[in-house]
Amino acid sequence: MRTKPTTINAETAEPAEQVFSASSACSALYVVFVILASAACRQDMHDQPKYIPLRESTFFADARSARPLVEGTVARGHLHDDELTYTGKVNGQDATVFPSRVDAKVMARGRERFDVYCSPCHGRTGQGDGMVVLRGYRRPPSFHQDRLRNAPVGHFFDVITNGFGAMPDYAAQIRAEDRWAIIAYLRALQLSGHATLAEVPPSERDRIR
Ligand code: HEC
Numbered sequence: 001m002r003t004k005p006t007t008i009n010a011e012t013a014e015p016a017e018q019v020f021s022a023s024s025a026c027s028a029l030y031v032v033f034v035i036l037a038s039a040a041c042r043q044d045m046h047d048q049p050k051y052i053p054l055r056e057s058t059f060f061a062d063a064r065s066a067r068p069l070v071e072g073t074v075a076r077g078h079l080h081d082d083e084l085t086y087t088g089k090v091n092g093q094d095a096t097v098f099p100s101r102v103d104a105k106v107m108a109r110g111r112e113r114f115d116v117y118c119s120p121c122h123g124r125t126g127q128g129d130g131m132v133v134l135r136g137y138r139r140p141p142s143f144h145q146d147r148l149r150n151a152p153v154g155h156f157f158d159v160i161t162n163g164f165g166a167m168p169d170y171a172a173q174i175r176a177e178d179r180w181a182i183i184a185y186l187r188a189l190q191l192s193g194h195a196t197l198a199e200v201p202p203s204e205r206d207r208i209r
Pocket of ligand 1: 114117118119120121122137138139140141160164165166168170182186
């Protein structure tokens with residue numbers, strides 16, 4: 001390898017042989033260092049640096065990794081300070097108005113959610129003849145009876161949010177905005193059950209006659 005063993009290093013004035021062995025020892029050390037360093041950094045995907053539910057923490061004094069909410073704080077988007085939207089009440093009384101505008105999009109959403117969450121018991125038209133009822137569940141009242149046609153929208157919000165008699169509540173499954181959309185559709189169902197032919201647009205009359 002070395003052709004001139006007598007070559008002198010200009011800076012240190014040492015023979016080149018010594019310089020060579022020092023630098024090769026250096027690179028060997030470097031390689032070992034890199035291997036050790038990368039081995040230490042190795043972290044497989046199945047061992048991720050995160051807390052899984054109920055895992056102990058060595059960081060917090062109480063050893064709980066799941067932290068309680070700091071007192072007096074509210075998570076972003078969870079303030080829910082609008083009484084009408086989130087309780088269906090105005091001054092503690094069942095509301096008679098919707099908290100926001102009802103348009104065709106809201107109605108379509110309400111229909112979809114109603115068919116998912118309510119129709120299994122109440123039936124697609126709200127007669128109380130859903131499949132679950134046909135299989136033996138308690139039969140709910142028809143939405144087309146006078147008492148429920150005259151009930152304020154806040155009553156329906158209350159029933160969905162808190163349940164009613166044998167009916168479980170759907171607060172966890174249906175967010176407040178969707179509850180209102182369902183109520184809008186429920187109102188449309190009630191209207192359709194009592195509409196006269198004169199109230200149907202002329203272009204649609206032939207389809208239902
Ligand atoms: C698991 C079946 C079931 C589902 C699903 C269900 N309900 Fe009911 N619902 C009932 C039963 C049963 C009653 C009658 C309860 C009673 O009188 O004990 C009832 C009663 C009601 C009433 C009448 C309350 C009154 O004043 O008499 C309304 C309004 C109502 N439900 C709305 C809904 C809406 C809206 C949904 C969908 C978000 C829904 N329900 C989903 C079973 C269900």
